Amino acid sequence: MKRGFFLTFEGLDGSGKSTQLRRLAAHLRNSGRPVREMRQPGGTGFGDKVRALLLAEKGQTAIAPRAELAMMFADRAQAIAEVIEPALEAGELLLCDRWTDSTEAYQGGGRALGAEVVHRLHAEVCGGLQPNLTVLLLPPLEVSLQRARRRNERVQAQTGRDESRFEAESEAFFRRSYAQYEAIAAREAVRVVVMKEDEPVELIHARIVRVVEDRLAGWTRPELQ
Numbered sequence: 452m453k454r455g456f457f458l459t460f461e462g463l464d465g466s467g468k469s470t471q472l473r474r475l476a477a478h479l480r481n482s483g484r485p486v487r488e489m490r491q492p493g494g495t496g497f498g499d500k501v502r503a504l505l506l507a508e509k510g511q512t513a514i515a516p517r518a519e520l521a522m523m524f525a526d527r528a529q530a531i532a533e534v535i536e537p538a539l540e541a542g543e544l545l546l547c548d549r550w551t552d553s554t555e556a557y558q559g560g561g562r563a564l565g566a567e568v569v570h571r572l573h574a575e576v577c578g579g580l581q582p583n584l585t586v587l588l589l590p591p592l593e594v595s596l597q598r599a600r601r602r603n604e605r606v607q608a609q610t611g612r613d614e615s616r617f618e619a620e621s622e623a624f625f626r627r628s629y630a631q632y633e634a635i636a637a638r639e640a641v642r643v644v645v646m647k648e649d650e651p652v653e654l655i656h657a658r659i660v661r662v663v664e665d666r667l668a669g670w671t672r673p674e675l676q
């Protein structure tokens with residue numbers, strides 16, 4: 452059986468990636484291709500607990516940068532064992548909101564741990580598993596920051612939940628994360644497709660559909676072969 456297709460969305464908080472992932476999943480389903488959706492951190496019972504710890508309100512849980520790094524990989528190892536490897540093995544089309552590029556951007560860049568340690572852990576813990584395609588949304592930093600803060604206030608007002616540990620980081624933190632995303636895009640120009648424009652959701656969606664359809668053309672669902 453042909454191996455599945457692994458597609459990830461990346462970007463800073465407020466970049467619009469989760470909205471775009473949902474739109475793309477709907478488009479793919481409407482055109483008859485079932486997709487499975489995942490997110491990181493989270494997506495498994497264990498991962499959801501890790502997510503709650505990682506994103507807890509700033510000050511609630513003190514987490515050292517290397518502990519944070521290790522937790523991201525613990526979450527990912529569980530996701531691979533429980534969801535990702537079985538899905539790819541079964542030939543599925545898998546959409547994941549964030550992957551190791553996020554760790555390189557946030558822990559490698561933002562927390563200044565460097566990309567090297569992230570690459571080493573990725574090789575050891577994840578067997579180097581990389582997506583077939585990554586859509587990186589990288590609108591100007593100020594746009595993402597503003598959107599993320601507004602959304603956090605809204606979610607907090609509506610649900611009382613506060614997942615602001617990262618949103619509360621300094622602008623310098625996000626500047627370093629942004630720069631690391633740019634470095635990833637420059638290094639992996641084939642796997643990573645970058646969208647830097649701050650454009651309406653519909654326009655970006657249409658561009659993502661074109662790129663994804665193009666890449667999927669070389670990958671057909673096994674039952675159709």
Ligand code: TMP
Nearest residue numbers: 464491492523549550553554557558617
């Ligand atoms: P989300 O809001 O896109 O679900 O992401 C949750 C937060 O976790 C976001 O601020 C980025 C952060 N994060 C990391 O710092 N490193 C990682 O490896 C991942 C997957 C997420």
